[in-house]
Amino acid sequence: MMERFSPTTALWKKLSLFDRTVGAIAIVLVLLIAVVLLRGNQSPLMVTQYSWRNTNIGAQTQALTMTFNHPVDPDVMESGLVIDPPLAGKTIWQGRRWFYTLTDIPRYGTNYQLTLPLPAMVRGPRGQDFTSLITSRARALAYIGVAGEERGRLILYNITNPQQPQKIILTPKDLTVRQFQIYPQGDRLIFTATDPTRRGGQQNIFTVATGINNLNTQTKVLPGKLERLWEDQDYDNQRIALAANGSMLVIARENAQNSADSGLWVAPSGENPRPLGIRAEKFIVGPNGNFLAVGQEGGVGLIPLIPEAGAPHFLEAMEQALDFSADGKQLLLSQQNPDFSHSLIVYDLQERTQREVLRGPYPLISCRFDPRSQPRAYCLQADFIQREGEPVQPEPYLAVINLTDGQARPLLALPNYPEVDLTVAPDGLGLMFDQVATGPTLGSHDLLTNSQRSIVDGRVWLLPLPGDLATETDADPDPQELTAGFAPRWMP
Template sequence: MMERFSPTPDLWKKLSLFDRTVGAIAIILISLIVVVLLRGNQSPLSVTQYSWRNTNIGAQTQALTMTFNHPVDPGKIEAGLTIDPPLAGKTIWQGRRWFYSLTEIPRYGTNYQLSLPLPAMVRGRGEQDFTSVITSRARALVYIGVGGEERGRLILYNITNPQQPQKIILTPRDLTVRQFQIYPQGDRLVFTATDPTRRSGQQNIFTVTTGINNLNTQTKILPGKLERLWENQDYDNQRIALATNGSTLVIARQNVQNPADAGLWVAPKGDSPRPLGIKADQFIVGPNGNFLAVTQEGGVGLIPLTPNAGAPQFLEAMEQALDFSPNGKELLLTQQNPDFSHSLVIYDLQDRTQREILRGPYPLLSCRFDPRSQPRAYCLQADFIQREGEPVQPEPYLAVINLTDGQTRPLLALPNYPEVDLAIAPDGLGLMFDQVATGPSMGSHDLLTNSQRSIVDGRVWLLPLPGDLATETDADPDPQELTAGFAPRWMP
């Protein structure tokens, strides 16, 4: 029969000093572990990771994430969070990590005060409330100047403090800017400009820094740092379109020696341009850089720019692509009907289905989606009026259109200015437009409208967009003149 082993005091005495020491340490450690397990985590509850530190939030901000140093009660954390002014969101938990997913766009030019009274979820003292001041992105715009030292130059105009707006001239005097686009973080602009070191009237592509850094507010970036892109004297770069996420730049080019060699080129981020083999005067790029919408004979073509975008599509009878929705899933277009009327159409790029929003005798000149969740767009429409002894003239007006039922509410008449440039603020709370005066050509360095008319003067206006403008009960907003200039764009 096997004997059962049992330690005796004599056995402990027989162990060496080293073995007894190791055994004692092991017993002490085991005792400490047991005490910790029985008493729980005594460290103060704290936030170990916070995604909004040293950054400015904006329309591209999707969520706040926090990680805690030990398990918490989700209900208590959610109930304790306060943000002033309110910023709506919904919560998702992954263990100790908390995702506060925003359901509304932060208001630009605003400081938010976040407070989280960390509950007493562990015994002991020293727990502290978590507080943070969150700064949203600046309420600012960029435009092309029309007078004095600003003429033909890019101007950054910060209107976060309306009583003390700030202007910065970004480009040198010897470049006449034709067109520009803004990269998604607002740190750089890409633009075309006539270059005095090249052939008369030839346009090259440049980038310039704005001095704004929305990703890390502790890093200093100086404005006005200029860089020429893709040194190539064979082509005139006439128009550009940049994806909202900055991934893709599309360029309309023409060979200066052979005008028949003209078409669209695409430059994915970090790569040199390559020709697409497509000619087009009017084109827009989807916000994710997946699709290019081009106006062609007989309709609008949808050209995939990435492998996952699928096959090319052609939308017959469409007149013009107006705007992609902020998520890139829908496209607003105008369509000419057999009875010569014109329709506003919304096209679903995933389902490849289209729906008529409204129909009228005249085409819409331009439209912009509201970036907020409301299904509406702000459009420039026109009535054509013939007065005695005068030719038929378009009389544009700005309207808000409900994209669900097609209800239209006129907001503002814009007489005598058929070429108005519309820009919706990234938070949806303002609309900018320009009004220009044109005259005879003044030379190769003229400022030009889209129809190539020479710009003599221009004004940039701001139309506030508070409340639900789709209802007739709200008073019409009053436009405010901001500055002299044209082609305004909101900083993202």
């Protein structure tokens, strides 16, 4: 009987054993892929990337990002997200990546529990629900001590647990701290101090580690690690201002041998200082390091510190620059008017326009933007009081001012303390200020106020700022004494 010829059979017989084996494996793989495509992906839904892992969230935290191993239904995922206590935000999707952009500032010293039920994929097993304990930054402050072994030294004070506050002295006894600023991660402070190795009470610039590790990196630095910057025996470093993002430091310096050689110097991060050719007693630097606002004769100058910031600009008739907004887009200024009244001005740095918020008879000593979304500021204003048998004296009081309609509400009178330093908590829920007792200057290593009066004693106070303080019917918050010291600053 004649055998039927099959081209496929003949070709298969001609193949080597190796080729037939490879072909069989390929056929099996094709069949397996077909089965997977028909049945669907059987792996459970999981979070493969989570941006808040191993970090402490704070005012600088902009968004949470999560990436999933499968495409998901955005509506289902958003409806299942629970953060306790609540932390408001809005969502944006890019494929499998979810951006949860915060619209509230996290409360400092708070633990948040995040829970996300992961639904089952179609014809697949249910994923394990995702949970995370999120820690916000510590509720802490730094200040200069005034009593005992703390006098003239930088102190880190953690009040996250008000029943058991923790205090760490950061600087050695032989340095008398004059002024300090805080780097954005809270890991370091930069400060000026009279240095015993330099004659005449000249001040040098130092940094000191706080021991705070908000990013939870592997590097562990103990608090108190000191570093001297820019050893230059010719200059006395008198005042400093640091951009909130740490990118730019501005220094007021004077040549110890020639007082005519004085002015502002600028030091971008990681670089040596260079002179700006500008003199100024009062100056503040924008949070992004773009602008410097300096008090000059007849007004306030806006000096660009980077090429992208544009040309210099002069604001006539302004008394002083008070504060930049957190995003660097607005600037608060005080203005004295021809009728001797005083105005609070909001200046838009992008549009280069200004708007008068309020006008009154009393000068503005200082103002701070509220970091929360509400358009308001906390300001120290000076009332003038004349008591029997005494000359007229300025008496500061603290007020909250609505920057939209100019409505002002007095919060607290501060009698007998003409020099007050105030700072608003990064989450907007507290305000700190100091009250100092002064006397005549005793020596070059004495503690001094801005008016060069010797500080005999000082107290740091906390004023809680709950609610919106919107109406007169709200109860005024009560100040709480925290510690002996002055020049308090909230840790970022």
